[in-house]
Amino acid sequence: MNRLRHLALLALLGSTFPAFAQMAPPDPPITIDTHVDIPFTYMREARFDAGKDTPLLVDLGKMERGGLNAAFFVIWVPQHKLDAAGYAKAVNQAEEKYEAIGRMLMMYPDRIRLATSPEQAMANRKAGLLSAMIGIENAYSLGHDLNRLDAAYDRGARYVGLVHVGNNDLCTSSLPDKDNGEPAMNSKGDHGMTDFGRQVVARANALGIMVDISHASDACVHDALAVSKAPLIASHSGARAVLDHPRNLPDDLLRAIAAKGGVIQAVAYKEFLKSDPGREAAEKKLQAEVAHAAGDKEYDSDKHDYLPAMAAGMAKIQEKFPLPTVDDYVKQIRHIAEVAGIDHVGIASDFDGGGGITGWKDASETRNVTAALRRAGFSDADIAKIWGGNLLRVWREVERDAHH
Numbered sequence: 001m002n003r004l005r006h007l008a009l010l011a012l013l014g015s016t017f018p019a020f021a022q023m024a025p026p027d028p029p030i031t032i033d034t035h036v037d038i039p040f041t042y043m044r045e046a047r048f049d050a051g052k053d054t055p056l057l058v059d060l061g062k063m064e065r066g067g068l069n070a071a072f073f074v075i076w077v078p079q080h081k082l083d084a085a086g087y088a089k090a091v092n093q094a095e096e097k098y099e100a101i102g103r104m105l106m107m108y109p110d111r112i113r114l115a116t117s118p119e120q121a122m123a124n125r126k127a128g129l130l131s132a133m134i135g136i137e138n139a140y141s142l143g144h145d146l147n148r149l150d151a152a153y154d155r156g157a158r159y160v161g162l163v164h165v166g167n168n169d170l171c172t173s174s175l176p177d178k179d180n181g182e183p184a185m186n187s188k189g190d191h192g193m194t195d196f197g198r199q200v201v202a203r204a205n206a207l208g209i210m211v212d213i214s215h216a217s218d219a220c221v222h223d224a225l226a227v228s229k230a231p232l233i234a235s236h237s238g239a240r241a242v243l244d245h246p247r248n249l250p251d252d253l254l255r256a257i258a259a260k261g262g263v264i265q266a267v268a269y270k271e272f273l274k275s276d277p278g279r280e281a282a283e284k285k286l287q288a289e290v291a292h293a294a295g296d297k298e299y300d301s302d303k304h305d306y307l308p309a310m311a312a313g314m315a316k317i318q319e320k321f322p323l324p325t326v327d328d329y330v331k332q333i334r335h336i337a338e339v340a341g342i343d344h345v346g347i348a349s350d351f352d353g354g355g356g357i358t359g360w361k362d363a364s365e366t367r368n369v370t371a372a373l374r375r376a377g378f379s380d381a382d383i384a385k386i387w388g389g390n391l392l393r394v395w396r397e398v399e400r401d402a403h404h
């Protein structure tokens with residue numbers, strides 16, 4: 001259709017159906033969020049049934065409505081002691097999450113499919129289906145056994161996050177457990193990667209699993225860059241030059257990850273976008289109150305985050321200490337694009353793990369991110385790279401370098 005006829009048709013549609021008067025710009029070829037958490041009772045408790053309307057920030061309906069095509073669902077376990085009991089517990093906790101994702105895929109095959117390769121993610125997109133990918137957050141859940149990484153690959157895991165909060169048997173953390181005597185990041189005692197950590201990176205390279213350095217200490221990232229034969233990803237990290245937080249990456253590491261062909265998936269997590277001690281204190285207080293009212297000694301995000309009392313309290317906190325906005329988030333993306341290059345930046349929400357900001361409060365608002373990128377001057381080609389093109393390129397390279 002020529003342009004004039006096209007415009008005439010749009011004008012006609014606009015007068016007949018007002019919604020067409022402001023035609024939405026096209027969606028990117030694929031939108032991939034590389035970090036979505038799930039509760040331990042995901043798909044087991046009725047309120048966490050992803051096929052229904054849920055209090056979760058990501059469920060299938062929210063993804064479909066918001067135009068979020070694909071997400072890495074995360075096998076996260078908290079850090080405990082590096083002993084037999086600790087490892088056994090972590091292995092079991094990871095198992096619960098694999099089973100939960102499997103249950104979602106089994107129950108809703110007409111809406112979401114597992115993608116274990118970039119081609120499958122694109123094929124699902126073309127078929128109008130959502131994609132679920134699997135990532136590991138905190139390789140403590142391997143239970144200090146390299147064979148479990150092979151098993152994770154067989155179950156569909158395609159990235160392995162080395163460490164979480166607190167040092168583990170692979171790496172020092174960007175947030176070490178100082179209460180239990182772990183030395184601060186970049187202090188003398190920060191040893192970086194262990195021999196087991198090096199073995200995990202080498203085995204991940206061989207299998208074709210992406211190595212994820214989010215949460216790792218600077219020293220561990222340097223070690224991963226030296227050890228890994230394939231490009232690295234940061235599945236959910238920001239830029240320290242924009243906001244000085246240990247979880248954000250300094251410019252030299254952004255450049256080094258890019259120089260090795262990798263990608264930094266900027267994260268929409270409030271505390272890495274804006275420093276707000278008042279809000280942090282108010283949230284801690286609310287968490288303690290909600291836990292107490294529920295008859296629990298300690299706050300447990302899975303148990304308490306989705307209670308009505310928490311939602312009401314958070315709304316009050318929001319009035320006094322507003323969350324960062326989607327435009328603050330795009331500032332991080334812009335900085336990473338300027339320092340690392342447009343081919344080395346992507347998107348991660350950290351939804352249901354603390355993510356969620358004004359303008360991207362849940363997956364149903366995903367198109368707001370695309371709109372904010374456009375407002376900031378990114379072209380459609382840039383946006384396609386940021387929303388998934390870059391991540392898929394890295395994934396393909398990691399696959400190509402693998403030798404099972």
Ligand SMILES: [Zn+2]
Nearest residue numbers: 137215236353
């Ligand atoms: Zn995380």
